[in-house]
Amino acid sequence: MARESFDREIQYLRMLALTSGAYNRQQYAERLGISVHTYDKMARRLKEIASTVQQAGPDKADKDFGDMLRYSYPDSADPMLLFLFRGKSLKESESQRLSLLLTAMQDSPQTALQLLDICCEGMDEVLSLPDEKTIRGDLKYLEGVGVIQKLGSSRPYRYQLRNDWISELTADELLDLYDFVDIMANTQLPSVQGYLLRDSLKKQLLRDGFKDDHDGLEAALYKYHFYSRILDEAHLFSLLQAIEERRRVSFLYFTPKRETSYASRNTNPLYERDNMGKQVSLLPLKIVYDHQYGRWYLLGFSRGLNVQKFRMEGITQLAVADVVPEDEYLEKLELLERRVKHSWLIDTGRKVLIRLKFYNPGPSIPNFVKDRVRHQGQWGTITEEQEEGFIYEIEVNGTTEIKPWIRSFGSSCEVLEPAWLRQELTQEWKEIGAYYEPL
Missing domain, CATH: 1.10.10 (Arc Repressor Mutant, subunit A)
Structure with a gap:
């Protein structure tokens, strides 16, 4: 593709x-x-x-x-x-060529010329045959990502599949590693590499005689909820590399409110059409993940001084541009950190002090409410404790992002200040209650 x-x-x-x-x-x-x-x-x-x-x-x-x-x-x-x-986005010839290279190096070390002969003999007749430069480029790529290793210090170099760490593990150790990777890939960020590693371990276990059933490898099943989290990782590492190298990026952006989410590149002027996206040039500085909704956000600066925020699901046609001077980059990064210092997630609005009262579940029940507030409450503090509950205070940029967290506690949380936020939530709960009135 x-x-x-x-x-x-x-x-x-x-x-x-x-x-x-x-x-x-x-x-x-x-x-x-x-x-x-x-x-x-x-x-x-x-x-x-x-x-x-x-x-x-x-x-x-x-x-x-x-x-x-x-x-x-x-x-x-x-x-x-x-x-x-x-x-992946590989052409059919690239996919078949890499498969042949990896298969050949799995059995014994091979030189670049030997691998060239193997590819020329094994590839389909309809596909173009590679030359030595192409094979050496593939070997350099595979060595860079850690799939193969170079043997010896003199030419001609020989290359071998780098799978010693798998072959040295016992069956029980390999199964424990598979279970660990399986759980971490489903619960931690990012996920794509974890799933790919899990697949490699699974293939090795199947070769060793394990059965792919509920009593064997699939001892625990997960239902995946946030599909965008996986899909948005297609741009994640390109953006992280651009941030590390202090490079600007450009992309065509589609907001979630637009009816279209993609626009093909116009290559024929006879069929050229206006797209609904917005062309953006940005200095990327920070990537934030919203665990509540499974969304990735990109933060940075355009040519002005305003912080720009984009949901990564709307980014298309991403391209890396020029390098920004280090002093300019550090200046923008410091400004961004100040703007989002009190953001519950990425909000850069006016700061507001919120006071909440949380009610304890009961004398004979573990205080899971306080445990959750301490775990998720970020920089907020518990200022007062009583027998029936405790007071929690936090200063945040705006209330839009923290409101879902407050609502998730239900009757265990009461807004004390500010009064207008209390009134907003009161009205929202009345609307929710109206949905459950008897017909």
């Missing part, structure tokens, strides 16, 4: 997960800003990747791609949306 199309597939998979396949072909194409013909080609390509990754049987081969997603993801510990990262 072409690099540009990766954004398109990400947006399509997000819509497919959120709508459970409720849209038809025409509606999906309109939301993506592409033709129905282009949509059909994309859907076929995704179905091919999904079938390859999941090793679907003949009974699933003809199933609609939306049905594959809708009916499989609640019953699997493997979030289906991750298959896009496994398929």
Whole structure:
């Protein structure tokens, strides 16, 4: 798949997960800003990747791609949306070439010329054959990501698959490692590398004779809730690298309120059309994850002095630009830290002091309310403790982001100050209560 199309597939998979396949072909194409013909080609390509990754049987081969997603993801510990990262944005020739290289180096060390002969013999006739420069570029990439290692100090160098740490583990140690990686990948951030590592360990266990069933590897099943968390990691590491290197980035941004979420690049002037996105040039400084809604946010500065905030699900056509001088970068970073110092998440509004009263659950019940406040209350402090409860104070930028946290305590939390926030929540609870009145 072409690099540009990766954004398109990400947006399509997000819509497919959120709508459970409720849209038809025409509606999906309109939301993506592409033709129905282009949509059909994309859907076929995704179905091919999904079938390859999941090793679907003949009974699933003809199933609609939306049905594959809708009916499989609640019953699997493997979030289906991750298959896009496994398929990656590789051309078919690159994918087959890398597979041949890794297979050859698994059995014995190989030189670059030996690997070139293996690739030329093993690749399909319809694909273009690689040259020595291409093979050395692939080896350099695989060595850089830690998949292979170079043996010896004199030419010609030999390369071998770097899997000693797996082969040296006992069966029980390998199974314990798999269980640990499985749990961490489903609960920690970021997740993509964890899932890919889990798949590698799973393949090794299956080769060693373990059975892929509920009594074997799949001892615990997870239902994945935040699909955007996985999909947004496609841009996460590119942005982290840009932040580390002090580089500006540019991208086409679509706000969640827009009806379209993607726009293809105009390559033919005869069919050029205006897109609904906003072209952004930004100095990225900080990435924030909202664990409550499973969203990633990008914070930075445009050419002005205002802090810019973007939900990463709306970022498409990301490109890295020029390097910013270190003094300018540090100045903007210091300014951003001051702006978000009292942000519950990323709000940069006016500061407000909030006083809350939390009620203890009971004398014979562990005080889970206080434990949760201490764990999640960030820089807030408990200023007064009573037999029935305690007073909690925090100064935050605005109240929009902290209100869901307050509401989540239900009757165990009461807003004391400010009075207008108390009134807002009172009105919201009245509206919620009206929904449950008898018919």
